[in-house]
Amino acid sequence: MTAVTVDIWSDIHCPWALVAVHRLRAARARHGLDVVFAPRAWPLEWVNDHGTPRSIVTTETAALAGHEPELFNAYRNDSWPSTFLPAFELVAAARRRHGARAAEDVDYALRLAFFRDSVDVSVRAGLQQALVIAAADNTGIDRAAVLELWTHSNPRADIAQDFAESKTLPIQGSPQIFWPDGSTSHNPGMTDHHWTGDLVRIGHTRPDEPERLLLERTPAARDIGPTHRRSAGPPRPA
Numbered sequence: 001m002t003a004v005t006v007d008i009w010s011d012i013h014c015p016w017a018l019v020a021v022h023r024l025r026a027a028r029a030r031h032g033l034d035v036v037f038a039p040r041a042w043p044l045e046w047v048n049d050h051g052t053p054r055s056i057v058t059t060e061t062a063a064l065a066g067h068e069p070e071l072f073n074a075y076r077n078d079s080w081p082s083t084f085l086p087a088f089e090l091v092a093a094a095r096r097r098h099g100a101r102a103a104e105d106v107d108y109a110l111r112l113a114f115f116r117d118s119v120d121v122s123v124r125a126g127l128q129q130a131l132v133i134a135a136a137d138n139t140g141i142d143r144a145a146v147l148e149l150w151t152h153s154n155p156r157a158d159i160a161q162d163f164a165e166s167k168t169l170p171i172q173g174s175p176q177i178f179w180p181d182g183s184t185s186h187n188p189g190m191t192d193h194h195w196t197g198d199l200v201r202i203g204h205t206r207p208d209e210p211e212r213l214l215l216e217r218t219p220a221a222r223d224i225g226p227t228h229r230r231s232a233g234p235p236r237p238a
């Protein structure tokens with residue numbers, strides 16, 4: 001049977017999206033659901049017509065580290081990505097080669113590589129490191145084949161196609177989740193936050209909200225049975 005698909009529109013260097021994706025993957029594992037969290041490209045550098053300042057990413061990362069400490073570290077690499085489009089392209093290459101679940105696993109690995117391991121995911125060596133992380137979780141991923149597709153095909157066309165589609169959707173920010181029942185949720189459980197000066201302050205949170213929504217809005221997943229095995233919230237300051 002075909003797995004249920006949940007579309008997640010986000011930017012790879014959005015820390016709020018990493019929290020949402022991580023919590024959804026954990027909930028899927030707990031309940032043995034046959035669900036794929038399909039990554040959809042919503043690059044903020046295209047949305048905003050400029051890259052997100054490093055200071056914003058690092059400030060949000062520091063705020064979220066207290067909520068999911070295993071996901072985040074202070075970025076230690078001297079090489080900071082000037083663009084995240086190569087990372088999006090690697091996800092597209094994985095989807096072309098292996099399908100949506102592999103794309104999800106590569107997407108998640110890229111986020112971990114960047115936020116947890118301080119990997120510059122805009123360069124080939126950094127993408128290779130992310131593929132190692134992904135293949136450790138999903139042994140069906142052919143790292144060499146995915147990298148070959150990234151190098152010689154045109155995966156940016158897939159990014160452009162997603163971005164064009166995103167303009168027709170009610171996306172509030174990254175992450176925006178579209179459920180199989182037709183409903184949508186923005187940054188579940190983490191919307192109560194705001195910027196004050198140069199700091200982001202997080203108010204009330206609901207860590208179990210992604211799990212609750214997953215169970216409530218993907219009822220078909222329970223019928224299938226177990227498997228075998230822009231920043232969130234208000235606009236960022238300029």
